Amino acid sequence: MPMLQTYPATINLDRGKLAAAIDALIGCAEACTACADACLSESSVAELTKCVRTNMDCADICATTARVLSRHTGYDANISRALLEACAMACKSCGDECGAHANMHEHCRICSEACRDCEAACRDLLAAMG
Amino acid sequence: MPMLQTYPATINLDRGKLAAAIDALIGCAEACTACADACLSESSVAELTKCVRTNMDCADICATTARVLSRHTGYDANISRALLEACAMACKSCGDECGAHANMHEHCRICSEACRDCEAACRDLLAAMG
Amino acid sequence: MPMLQTYPATINLDRGKLAAAIDALIGCAEACTACADACLSESSVAELTKCVRTNMDCADICATTARVLSRHTGYDANISRALLEACAMACKSCGDECGAHANMHEHCRICSEACRDCEAACRDLLAAMG
């Protein structure tokens, strides 16, 4: 957020929702990276392979979306919107998958919350973009 | 492509179009990274800032799309489709932007071709996914 | 940090310093991505091209280092150490470059602080690894 305030030109987005989305995206990417690795170290890893994969996709998509949203020079609303849609979908999918193991694995519970928060922040920003 | 043949389970996609898309995505990401840097070293960099930004977005989105398409475990067609849509849009935008400087900068000309090839490969794969 | 506590096996590192390093790396990657873009939108962009490039390198290296440090399965201390050395060097270089423009651009001032904090966190973790 302090960084957003220093951008030397106009930002055509609600800065509060934008900062919230970037923070949620970065937190979700980190949670997914850690959850994928924690799953790999569970003795039940064979039942968690879809979870590992969904975590890896979600981490990559969130990290890229955070980067795109952090750039304002030559802003193209269509790309941001399409990427936010893909990202919200990845977060929903990963939140569901991790949520299914939340009772058994604390890392999945925390990660599923990060995914749901991130999905909400992406949808919030999309709504504000109109 | 040789790597695709070694995947130990079913891939629910046309392997030829999938391999073509992954190759195009990786080539486009590399071209965009190099073009962003070449723009920075042009004396006319002040007129190329939108190009640098579009290149950076396109590089990030293509790299992430290539990764997601390279994973088949727990495949989710909806995420692949949404990401391919966002990626084709970023390639179109970057191909147009670089295309506008193709007469003046050879790196923009090569990059714009890589973007158009990649957009076509993404659309081809999307069409095959139905 | 809460995520670190859920890892189901042993972590052969000081968890406090590890969490501090991961947080600093993620914050630095985000600051560098935003600073590169803010530099592109300055009217003096032609004097900031080295800054943009150093920011892009630092963002990529910090993001990758954060990912590697977030994985503990099959831990290899030599890779973590070599990557932390490269990362501390990139942070030093970017902190110096942004520091040179800190008086003129608030985004460079904030980014240079994030780089110095991150360099210190990397060196701290390296020292703890022995």
Added chain:
Amino acid sequence: MPMLQTYPATINLDRGKLAAAIDALIGCAEACTACADACLSESSVAELTKCVRTNMDCADICATTARVLSRHTGYDANISRALLEACAMACKSCGDECGAHANMHEHCRICSEACRDCEAACRDLLAAMG
């Protein structure tokens, strides 16, 4: 390589070795991403978790190294060198790990070759840098 020829300023590196390294890095990153996913779909995944992790690290480090080497504006030999050292180490480690399963899994055999080629290309470039 065609892209390298269009860079508008001086490149203080052997362009042939540089192009070879970037190609090898991109190929290795892709092989490692695919091998991690193929391992997840093997029935023996529980014995391949270190392989998945090493693949993920190697993919991330190679992708970042390819990006840094693709930038020439404001070149800093020390960062390139430190990153190439870390990358060669990650490729060695992943080549060894995948090599240990090469007889059983064709994806590990192909990936281990990509890692060894990439390690050699990194060491070649390092030697040329002096």
